Amino acid sequence: MTTTVAADHTTVARPVSVPRGYRFELVKLVSQWRIRLLVLACWIAPGLFVAAVSRQSTLPSDTLFGRWMHATGWAGPLVILGFAGTWALPLLTSVVAGDVFASEDRLGTWRHLLVAVRSPRRIFVAKALASLSVILLLVAGLACSSAVGGVLAVGDHPLVGLDGHLLAPSDAAGRVFLAWVCVLAPTLALAAIGLLGSVALGRSPMGLLLPALLALAMQVAQMLPLPVAVRLALPGYAFIAWNGLFTSPAQVGPLVIGIVVSLVWAVLATVLAWLLFLRRDFTNPTADGSARRALTTGLLPPAGLLVLTVTVLTVAIPSVGSGIRQDKVQRSVATAFAHLYRLQTRQLNRPDVTEARLRASAACDKGAGQVTPEGPGNDWRCVVSWHLPDVEATGTAVYQLDVTSDGRFVADGDGPKEVNGYFLVRTPVGDAPNPLWQFDGNVDLLSTAPKG
Structure with missing residues (x-):
């Protein structure tokens, strides 16, 4: 008797590769009508x-760089950047990253x-990369659209910085681009928190x-008179810290x-979201995670990170309060006034004078x-003095200042x-x-210049 042994050919199912999973998740995101609408709008x-x-006669002068939108096309993308950091980017990360899982x-x-897909790890990576790609596409749209609109409407002209000095068009363009790149860091933080949620x-x-x-809570916190270490420890501070790029030297x-x-x-x-996702029970379609695990893994580590960051910054940075x-206020006001006085001099076709010969100071x-005289408030008052060559009399001008908690101020001539x-x-x-x-x-919050 002959026995025939048939070979058992077994097909081993392999997990889908990350690139294929990424393309699949990206197509799923872009196919949603709200994502397409957001891309079109941005x-x-x-x-x-x-x-x-x-083109309007009235400008948003209460917005940073809004008063210069008639003068240069590079003010427009900075106005949009201020709005985006406050409202647009947190909402975009919520819609994209906060809903992907x-x-x-x-x-x-x-x-x-x-x-x-046959791999929870690859599912997580594909979804995280797809949401990141869409968010970067939206941020790029905000930056490119506002820059093109401003330059076409007004022109590629010099931009007045936050200390009154003129930035050449090429320098202004570079700093505008750098400012938008810098806000990607807090945007990624909000996106990761969206994944975690x-x-x-x-x-x-x-x-x-x-x-x-979370972004709204951080905005409220930034308006409070917090110590510098606590302010810098918040993950959204880079949404407003880009202001320092437009001073000379830059407040980096x-x-x-x-x-x-x-x-x-x-x-x-992102790591916490990864750990929670891999520990999840997918066999029960009604179970979407443990509330206790979400609290201990999703809330306590960020709170611990905040405490640790505040402690490290308190020890490391020189500024207090x-x-x-x-x-600092006097130095910033005098520097801005000296630069802007020269700009006014050129407008009036008067003989030019350097800042060194002007010798502007503020009290x-x-x-x-x-x-x-310290801390934020709208009750600051400054008297600026300057000296013109070959003129014995000292010029003076009065300004009322509104200084916000993050160091930005508006000087109103009086x-x-x-x-x-x-x-x-x-x-x-x-x-x-x-x-x-x-x-x-x-005002540079970290300046270590001696008190005068």
Whole structure:
């Protein structure tokens, strides 16, 4: 008797590769109508807005760089950047990253996805990369659209920095680009927190709202008179620290710290989301995670990171308190006034004078001298003095200052009328905005200059 042994050919199912999973998740995201609408809005709306506002007689002068939208096309993308860091980017990360995992819970498609991909790790990587790609596409649209709209509507002209000095068009373009690149760090932190909320909270809408709510809480915290170390330890500080790029020399200390803190938060939140996702029970379609595990793994480590960051920065940075001191305010106001005085001199076709020969200085007090001259507030008052060559009399001008908690201030001219009393100045070619009437400035919170 002959026995025939048949070979058993078994096909081994292999997990889908990460590139294929990434393409699949990217197509799923882009096929959603709200994502397509967001992409269209980010690539068209900012340019139209900047072009329209630049043509209006009334400018958003209460917005950083808004008063210069008539003068140069590079002010527009900075106005959009300020709005984006406050509202647009947190909402975009919520819609994209905050829903990328929760959508599978709502649709009940986890088992189908696991059968198709056969690797929870690769599913996580594919979803994280797809959401990151869409977010980068949206940020690029905001930056490119606003820059193109501003340059086409107004022109490629010099930009006035936050200390009054003129930035050449090429320098302004480079710094605008760098500012948009810098805000990618806090955007990644919010996106990672969105991934964490989407994994930890499942079907709950709180996962979708988590990045926006966290950004709102950080905005409220930035308006409070917090110590410098606490302010810099918040992952969203880089959304406003880019202001320091537009001074000379650039105030890069707070910006670098803000970027590093944001990236640390991004890494921590992504790792926590990864751990929660891999420990999840996918066999039960109604179970979208353990509430206790979400609390211990998703909340306690970020809180510990915040405490650790505050402790490290308190020891490392030289500034104490709010970082806003009388000598810093006086130095910033005098520097900005000297630069803008030269700009006004060129407008009026007067003989040029250097800052060294102008010898501008400022004497500032707070609360009419009744309170300690430090910290934010709208009760700062500065008297600026300067000297013109071959003129014995000393020129003086008065400014009322509103200094915010992050060091930004608005100086409002309060006379004399020939210097800063009017919005317009009469030039040989017609009326033009008076650069000394009202101007923005920035106090370096980490400056270690000796008190004067």
